[in-house]
Amino acid sequence: MPVQPGLGTREYVVEVDRESMARSRATVLRLRRVSARIGVIAGCLIIAVALADTILIAQTTRQPVSQLWPLSFMVIPGLMLIFSARKEFAALRRRQAAWEEAGMPPVAMRLSAEGLGCSAQTATGYFFVPWSAVAGLRVKRMLGMSVLAVDLVPGVTAATPGVIGLDRPGRRPWIAVRSMRRPLGEIDAALAHYTDGRVRIH
Numbered sequence: 001m002p003v004q005p006g007l008g009t010r011e012y013v014v015e016v017d018r019e020s021m022a023r024s025r026a027t028v029l030r031l032r033r034v035s036a037r038i039g040v041i042a043g044c045l046i047i048a049v050a051l052a053d054t055i056l057i058a059q060t061t062r063q064p065v066s067q068l069w070p071l072s073f074m075v076i077p078g079l080m081l082i083f084s085a086r087k088e089f090a091a092l093r094r095r096q097a098a099w100e101e102a103g104m105p106p107v108a109m110r111l112s113a114e115g116l117g118c119s120a121q122t123a124t125g126y127f128f129v130p131w132s133a134v135a136g137l138r139v140k141r142m143l144g145m146s147v148l149a150v151d152l153v154p155g156v157t158a159a160t161p162g163v164i165g166l167d168r169p170g171r172r173p174w175i176a177v178r179s180m181r182r183p184l185g186e187i188d189a190a191l192a193h194y195t196d197g198r199v200r201i202h
Contacts, residue, residue, distance in 0.1 A: 012190040014109040015181040016119070021108075024145060024176035025099055031143045032092050039085035046078030108180045111190050115162065116150065116199075118173050127173045130162035131195050138202045139177065139184065148184070148201070149174040 053074065058064065105119035115130040127150075135151040142149075150173045158166040165173075177184065188201040 010112060012111040012194070013107055014111075014187060016105055016108045017179050017181050018104050021104060021176065021179040024179050027145060028143050029092060029096060032088060036085040036088035036092065039081045039088065043078040043081030043085065046081065047075045050074035050078065108175050109187070111187075111194050113194055117164075118150065118175060127165040128163070129156070129166075131199060133160055133163060134195075134199050136199055136202055137191065142174065146177040147174045148177055148180070148187075 050072075054072070108119060110117040115128060116134055117126060117128040119126055129150070129152065133153050133156040135153045137148055137150055139146055140149055141147075152172070156163065156166070160166075180187070184201055191199045191201065
């Protein structure tokens, strides 16, 4: 297996459980799609209620609907929700296409004396960050599943020396726990080994 850029030859490797990662990706896509659909439905309901209120007020006060134009601002939150949902659908299509193009990575994480590399679940591509840029790792719930998230030291960016793969805004690495073939306790011990105990899983 080739060594990724920025890593030495002596590594602790966490392999990918391909079936579990496929299920994790499907979960991400499904839940994001549901969220976007809810946004569309909520936006349409807000617009419908705003229009219904406008008509009702017009009938009650016997004013022309055209004179009640200030009430049209009530539809703005609905339009914003729909616009946001459209962006989410577009992002989902891009993510699914990228995953299909890149395929399944054989390795979830690589630890070495130089730093931490991982194939993140959130996007295609490879992350590498030197240990000086890593604040720690933590298990958290995301999209209905447990994930191992990498917390970076404040101020770390794509321009930080030694960093690879942080060239997209807001991009942060995380891996679904069930997608890794190594137990968290073993990964935590490897982290402690390479960082003299500074970086651990919390």
